[in-house]
Amino acid sequence: MADILFTAEVTVPAPRDAAYAAFGGGRWADWTFEAKVEDLRPGRAVRVAFPVGGVPLAGIARVHRVLPGQRIVLRHETPWRGRVIIDFEPDGAGTRVRLVTSIEDGSIAPLARLLGGDLADDPDEDVIRIGLLTSYHGSAGVFGPAVENCARLAVDEVNADGGVLGMPLRLVVGDDATSPATGLSELKRLHLRHHVDMVIAVHTSATLDAVRPYARRVGLPYFYTPVNEGGKPAGRLFRWGEVPGDQLRRAVPAMMREHGGRGWYVIGNDYVWPRAVGACSRVVVDDEHGKVLGERYVPLSTTDFDEVLESIVDSKAELVVNCLVGGDAAAFERQLHAAGLRQQVRSFGALLDEATRDHIGDQAAEGMWSVLGYFMDLPTTENRDFLARYRAAYGPSAPPVSSVTESVYEGIHLYARGARTAGTIEPASLVGALPGVSFTGPRGPVTVTSTGRLRQPLYLAEAVAGGFRIRAEQGLAGID
Incomplete structure (x- = not known):
């Protein structure tokens, strides 16, 4: 993996322990990027704001490792993926704070888009391109990193099983930034520049209303997998989330x-x-x-x-x-x-x-x-195995999985099974083959119904320290 590195230093007018303790509390915002965090336990989410083009750009990192008073290591999730190492060293009456930021090679294309560029695909390459349209910024930006992780895990599993019809899947990611207009622009980019064969999406229904006419006009299969308001089946659009x-x-x-x-x-x-x-x-x-x-x-x-x-x-x-x-x-x-x-x-x-x-x-x-339809605390073998694979792929401090984010994992597996059943990725034949297709994943067995909904379990849960307590399984959703 070829990372891009950035380094910076600043001297904070405070002893080392005080400078370290101030991280996440809003002091000296010029070097903490206005970081906000409850405490520095591994896995905790850190909200930050980067000055990009003179405008604060909200991002999310996660605490990876700490040496109290000496070092903080963060895993960055948005607006790019990478690692941030912050070292604290005494410097006379103050503290020298050194930041080393790495941007993973897989984030170069998203970063290029943030700066106004794009890297297009070769349309003749023999792969099946899965467009993932989700949110890395704005109100729905909390979901994006885990959505992409779950999508990549599914793509890797399908490819390890021989791909689809002898071709590997390739994921191409778009960020709607919780903006309908941006979502439409990103969908056009995925379709016209990256030649995606289908789209799987986790974004707001406001973005769905904006992109749906274009997806229908160009004939793209569109799998919308998160919680949604429901609605009648509409051609190649599938709404599979809870209603x-x-x-x-x-x-x-x-x-x-x-x-x-x-x-x-x-x-x-x-x-x-x-x-x-x-x-x-x-x-x-x-x-x-x-x-x-x-x-x-x-x-x-x-x-x-x-x-x-x-x-x-x-x-x-x-x-x-x-x-x-x-x-x-x-x-x-x-x-x-x-x-x-x-x-x-x-x-x-x-x-x-x-x-x-x-x-x-x-x-x-x-x-x-x-x-x-899913919580990380589900006590099933399928869920335990899924979480073990997720953590093995993305580390113990990876963003948590949820029903919203895990839904793309099942969606991609259902797409692969539908294409294998149809014997083609041609949209009309693929869509016709989906009713009756099933997959048993972390949330249990899910099945595409005759009306295009997803039959899946539902669980009633209560938030507790560290997660959720499952109070009851509440039957099935998506029954025709």
Whole structure:
């Protein structure tokens, strides 16, 4: 692996222990890149902001190794992959801080795009190109690194099994930056410059609405695998994630029994999926003899929820449906906890997965509920084996897997099985062969139904320190 290295030094006007202790606390932001971290335990997420083109560019790293007072080693996940080593050395009355940053060769193409360039593929090369469209920046940026890891793991497994129809798979990644316009531009780049044969996607439904007409016009098979609002089958578009009705009908009655409350408040981002969750919440809560006392939708990348918290308190709601995305969901729950409201207000997260829980933090997330098709804490042989392969490939401090991110792993395996069944990757024949195709993976057996949905298990879980406690398997989603 050929890495690109950058080095820098700065002298901090403080003793070494104080300089070390300040990392992640916001002091001396010129050298910490405004890093924010709860503590320096290996595996902890670190939020940073890099000045690229004069504009702060949000990124995520993860603590890999520490020597207290001496060295911090981070594994960078976004906006590029690599390693950061920070050494602290006494320098008179102050401390010399030395940073060595490496950018892995696989991140050169994404970095080139950030700087306005691109590296195109050879259209004549005999490979099957899988376009992965996901989010590395913006509210949904918490998912991107693990999405790519799970996709690459599936590609490696398919290729180790002989590929598809004698051809290896190659993954080509696009970043929508949680922006519909950027998502459309990235899809066109994947199609026109990299000649992808299909697209597997984890991004917001707002981006899906933006890219769907283009994908339909050019005939690309499009596998959209995360939580979504549902909808009728549409040609070569498949929506395989969990839908609000399946989630809420399992969570709402259980939370009302557990906590005794009947008043609900819905907080979400202002686009199609959260509004679908809100509409479904009103129906399900009413069916369970509760009441939705308030409903608020905010723009993506909202970070200040003081007004929303005041509205929740005024409404006297005891239960919350949180249908915010990624970083926004984390910011809301951290602020709810900091305001001292967690004891009287419990949250159901429609998109509460391991990545989001990780960014909320153990204390602020404890007691939240979720219903998804996969959790890392599933006690099955298939899941244990999958996690062992994941950690062997990406290391013990790799970003956590979740239903959102693991969904692409199954999606790629289902695509490979569908192509083998059809005997071709020609889109119409491939799509026709998918109903009935099954794969047993980390979440259990999944099957493409006759209407193009995905039949999969659903699990009710509660956030606890370090992960989730599976409370119950809640039957199957995607039943025709």
